[in-house]
Amino acid sequence: MQKWKRSARLVDMTQQLLGKPHQLIPLNAFAERYQAAKSSISEDLAIIHEVFREEGSGLLETVSGAAGGVRYIPMASREGAEELARDLCRELENPDRILPGGYLYLSDLLGNTRLVREIGRVWASVFHNRRPDAVVTVETKGIPLAYSTASFLGVPVAIIRQDSRITEGSVVTINTVSGSSKRLGSLSLSRRSLSEGSRVLVVDDFMKAGGTVQGIVELMREFHAEVIGVGIMAETQVNERLVEDYASLATLTDVDVKSRTIVVEPGSLFRQGGFLYGTDSDG
Amino acid sequence: MQKWKRSARLVDMTQQLLGKPHQLIPLNAFAERYQAAKSSISEDLAIIHEVFREEGSGLLETVSGAAGGVRYIPMASREGAEELARDLCRELENPDRILPGGYLYLSDLLGNTRLVREIGRVWASVFHNRRPDAVVTVETKGIPLAYSTASFLGVPVAIIRQDSRITEGSVVTINTVSGSSKRLGSLSLSRRSLSEGSRVLVVDDFMKAGGTVQGIVELMREFHAEVIGVGIMAETQVNERLVEDYASLATLTDVDVKSRTIVVEPGSLFRQGGFLYGTDSDG
Incomplete structure (x- = not known):
């Protein structure tokens, strides 16, 4: 030696x-x-x-x-998180993102490994005190974010599927109703993907009314797992939210398909009483 | 200052x-x-x-x-890559992975951020000389590997979907036939996800006959993109392979459902004439 x-x-x-x-x-x-x-x-x-x-x-x-x-x-510094959120807001305000039906194109952001890593660093920084032992997301777009966050936390990722595949072995499935469009769907997670009683951090790219996150919380109950936090990249402003306790990086306050304008503000993470500035009750 | x-x-x-x-x-x-x-x-x-x-x-x-x-x-050292492949082989030989129909459960490996990172490091190390400017994979299980590889290469990720979603905007779709089961399917990639003429590295978790990879190569043609390499975590040994030029970390030489045995060897990356030991013509 x-x-x-x-x-x-x-x-x-x-x-x-x-x-x-x-x-x-x-x-x-x-x-x-x-x-x-x-x-x-x-x-x-x-x-x-x-x-x-x-x-x-x-x-x-x-x-x-x-x-x-x-x-x-x-860790991510407050300044770092704020700068990241500002960059993200600027990116999200690009009118070329508007798709038919008012949907937004986000895949380029989620394919940007640098951005995804920095978002993961922020979530890890915000939630590590709550001692998550797994990060959970729904396929497909949430996966890069979940993977990045889990890497910074040193914990595994469990991916919920919207259909159930034979290669997942024994799965637990629940039926869901989308909060915004009232569409029926299902969420499945392989039994082996998550230990019973885990403390899970839920991560996703986008949230409207929060039906998917609510479905995940329900599915987690089947695993006797506790959701210790929810991290969302971007949310739309809605009148009634099914999920209250979450941290978002950006909030879309207005998407006008006709005038092709998108208005975005820094998300709930930065609001008074929010995770970064308020009193975090730690679980 | x-x-x-x-x-x-x-x-x-x-x-x-x-x-x-x-x-x-x-x-x-x-x-x-x-x-x-x-x-x-x-x-x-x-x-x-x-x-x-x-x-x-x-x-x-x-x-x-x-x-x-x-x-x-x-970079990953040759010793590091060999050790990683040995660990992976040992993991893959666990008979508890056998699912009905001879499928193998792999989600725990792909949820292991440490393992996924090391695999990404190996692919980045093996393929960086061919100057890829994007990493491409098919949802769902290939995504963590693609993300990790792309992070080490400093390039973006494009995710091919097996169904086409409204949130992807304008997409290019091709129909596919699975090489092993002859099942029909389709692969779609959003126009905006990948620049025309890109040099792409294809990454996936598992390959049988190679129908999916062949489909990806075809889809890439629609983008005038060149596939500069294919990295596979584990492949099964088959008589006829649709894809010849690829690098795998592990090869399943035998999966016996009755006796519940799985035999795994280090993959094509380590074979004579393979990427690590042979003469890599560099594209």
């Missing part, structure tokens, strides 16, 4: 920590890897923590004791 | 580079950010490059000249 210089150690530790969010790494593992004293490792970690904290990109949590170690908690 | 210490600079630069794979960052941007001489920045980059190279996790590519800078290229 070669001995590492501090400069090389800092680069490697940064890389290791970023690749293992929310995972406890024993100080011994670092000390052995770098053939360095634990005191040197602690100094290195203090430097990394300070840089992450200054940049608002995360922090290192130290757990003392025999089973102790260090854990990287990815 | 504060002046940064080298130790803090190394941590921050590592973080910046890891977050922007395949993106050219001008040295000036670093020099300004850290209020440091370009020569110091170059020394820092040399340290980072050396650590990435030693660990096999990537390399820094320096582009000289006025429009120059540095670019982080994520």
